[in-house]
Amino acid sequence: MDLQYYLQQLVNGICLGGMYALMSVGYSLVYSIMSFSNFAHGGVIMVGAYVGFFALTALKVPFLVAFLLCGVGSGLLAVIIERLVYSPLRKRKAPSLYFIISAMGASIFLENFVIATIDGTPRNYPTLFSNSIKIGSLSLGLDSLLMIIVSAVSLLVLMIIIQKTKIGLAIRACSYNEKAGTLMGINSSLVIFVVFLMGGVLAGFAGMLYGMRFIVKPTIGQVTNKSFVAAVFGGLGSLPGAIVGSLLLGIMEIFVASINSSLRDLFVYALLIIVLIIKPSGLMGKPVEDKA
Amino acid sequence: MSMLEVRDLNVYYGGIHALKGISLDVEEGQIVSIIGSNGAGKSSMMNTISGIVKRQSGEILFRGEKLPSQANKIVKQGICQVPEGRLIFANLTTYENLILGAYLRKDKAGIERDLKRVYEIFPRLEERKNQIAGTLSGGEQQMLAMGRGIMSAPELIMLDEPSLGLAPLLVNTIFETIKEIKAMGKTILLVEQNALKALSVADNAYVLEQGRITMSGPGKQLLKDPTIAEAYLGHAK
Numbered sequence: 001m002d003l004q005y006y007l008q009q010l011v012n013g014i015c016l017g018g019m020y021a022l023m024s025v026g027y028s029l030v031y032s033i034m035s036f037s038n039f040a041h042g043g044v045i046m047v048g049a050y051v052g053f054f055a056l057t058a059l060k061v062p063f064l065v066a067f068l069l070c071g072v073g074s075g076l077l078a079v080i081i082e083r084l085v086y087s088p089l090r091k092r093k094a095p096s097l098y099f100i101i102s103a104m105g106a107s108i109f110l111e112n113f114v115i116a117t118i119d120g121t122p123r124n125y126p127t128l129f130s131n132s133i134k135i136g137s138l139s140l141g142l143d144s145l146l147m148i149i150v151s152a153v154s155l156l157v158l159m160i161i162i163q164k165t166k167i168g169l170a171i172r173a174c175s176y177n178e179k180a181g182t183l184m185g186i187n188s189s190l191v192i193f194v195v196f197l198m199g200g201v202l203a204g205f206a207g208m209l210y211g212m213r214f215i216v217k218p219t220i221g222q223v224t225n226k227s228f229v230a231a232v233f234g235g236l237g238s239l240p241g242a243i244v245g246s247l248l249l250g251i252m253e254i255f256v257a258s259i260n261s262s263l264r265d266l267f268v269y270a271l272l273i274i275v276l277i278i279k280p281s282g283l284m285g286k287p288v289e290d291k292a
Numbered sequence: 293m294s295m296l297e298v299r300d301l302n303v304y305y306g307g308i309h310a311l312k313g314i315s316l317d318v319e320e321g322q323i324v325s326i327i328g329s330n331g332a333g334k335s336s337m338m339n340t341i342s343g344i345v346k347r348q349s350g351e352i353l354f355r356g357e358k359l360p361s362q363a364n365k366i367v368k369q370g371i372c373q374v375p376e377g378r379l380i381f382a383n384l385t386t387y388e389n390l391i392l393g394a395y396l397r398k399d400k401a402g403i404e405r406d407l408k409r410v411y412e413i414f415p416r417l418e419e420r421k422n423q424i425a426g427t428l429s430g431g432e433q434q435m436l437a438m439g440r441g442i443m444s445a446p447e448l449i450m451l452d453e454p455s456l457g458l459a460p461l462l463v464n465t466i467f468e469t470i471k472e473i474k475a476m477g478k479t480i481l482l483v484e485q486n487a488l489k490a491l492s493v494a495d496n497a498y499v500l501e502q503g504r505i506t507m508s509g510p511g512k513q514l515l516k517d518p519t520i521a522e523a524y525l526g527h528a529k
């Protein structure tokens with residue numbers, strides 16, 4: 001165990017954390033506007049991973065095209081779920097518990113839909129990037145480098161949209177008070193649409209990265225629940241919180257796994273419970289009573 | 293034809309009949325004040341006009357046409373509400389709040405000009421333009437709420453208790469601003485607890501009691517009315 005080993009693990013942790021961040025911002029964005037945890041997000045990520053897989057293997061499109069298809073596919077799916085499931089609940093002003101249960105239902109539906117229409121067997125992505133580059137004594141796989149770059153660029157674009165554009169300002173306004181936003185002339189349906197679209201597109205990217213690194217199967221939506229833990233850890237509803245929480249979680253998870261890989265998930269979910277007990281608002285979230 | 297015509301408005305919250313057949317008119321370029329005690333239905337009436345509360349029955353016409361039902365579309369028609377309790381965006385800066393007021397506007401030059409104007413009326417807001425609005429003082433937040441309303445360049449601006457909780461000096465500033473907004477050619481619907489001031493600035497006024505309009509007339513005239521003096525001005529004449 002030397003410095004190089006730790007550096008290598010750190011890189012692995014950042015890769016994982018970056019991927020978690022792509023997923024967790026989707027949880028946070030939806031939470032910030034609609035105050036519920038959109039557990040259908042895991043299903044959206046999973047479908048993204050399948051879109052990428054079939055784009056590469058059946059359509060045989062280049063990587064970049066497959067990657068964009070993932071974003072489009074998951075983005076559309078997220079928006080469709082919002083329209084079909086959440087929008088009617090919104091119109092009825094249903095309590096957030098209804099949203100969460102429906103979200104879980106949507107997630108299980110998607111999982112079983114894939115099992116029924118494709119099948120349940122795990123699939124491996126074709127190897128796309130097997131080379132690695134050397135930085136000093138550190139070897140960095142091209143796939144890892146790609147993960148880091150994709151995550152960083154996507155998150156940067158998202159932050160610019162949120163902080164610098166008009167729709168971003170509208171999203172931040174509605175996340176504070178939707179009624180007041182409406183009084184400014186903001187169309188809250190449009191804000192919700194954009195939030196689901198952006199979260200969905202990033203979920204598609206994340207799904208593909210996940211598939212490339214690990215595996216594709218109908219249940220990976222559950223695995224991606226760790227990104228939800230990251231969002232809670234960082235402070236549900238806060239975008240910077242989701243990103244920081246994800247990176248920290250990714251790094252901690254890798255180091256815990258390097259000690260004993262069977263502790264990996266135990267650690268992540270123990271962290272969730274501890275955060276909820278000790279500091280439910282997470283690292284950067286605003287304190288609220290109802291973290292449904 | 294009045295700019296705003298409200299006809300026989302009924303609003304219920306569950307079993308509570310909050311507005312019981314209200315009718316009123318607002319003429320273009322005027323200040324119309326509504327006074328009434330707590331729970332009379334003043335905010336309910338404004339919220340119904342701005343579309344955030346749905347009515348059971350009745351008609352609201354703006355320039356002779358029915359208003360759309362969604363609140364954000366009503367803003368587009370040129371009606372802006374500065375709500376009770378201000379509802380400023382506490383997570384955003386003063387400047388961002390003001391810009392949100394102009395959310396539907398496309399005329400960049402006009403927005404710039406109105407921003408300057410707001411900063412002239414409330415120099416404090418310019419000093420604090422990069423401050424997170426949640427950390428502004430109560431009075432500064434009220435200035436911000438009014439500034440944000442001006443930024444939307446409405447034809448009709450509805451102010452719900454703009455002087456609530458402010459020190460006397462600031463109350464005067466707020467009423468000066470109301471006159472200034474009128475001088476800009478805007479029409480104002482004003483809800484106030486401060487009946488003396490509200491009636492003094494009003495061209496026309498209505499008294500709302502338990503969901504019903506019980507009296508109306510020119511502000512100056514109501515000011516002289518003995519029942520009003522007793523009930524709302526705190527002294528019998």
Ligand SMILES: Nc1ncnc2c1ncn2[C@@H]1O[C@H](COP(=O)(O)OP(=O)(O)OP(=O)(O)O)[C@@H](O)[C@H]1O
Binds near residue numbers: 305308331334335376
């Ligand atoms: N969302 C609501 N749900 C149930 N009842 C409500 C609601 N909003 C208002 N009410 C009731 O309707 C009545 C009128 O309320 P409203 O807020 O319009 O009064 P107001 O004249 O603005 O009073 P104030 O001067 O205290 O602001 C009150 O009895 C109030 O309790």
Ligand SMILES: [Mg+2]
Binds near residue numbers: 334336452
């Ligand atoms: Mg009120």
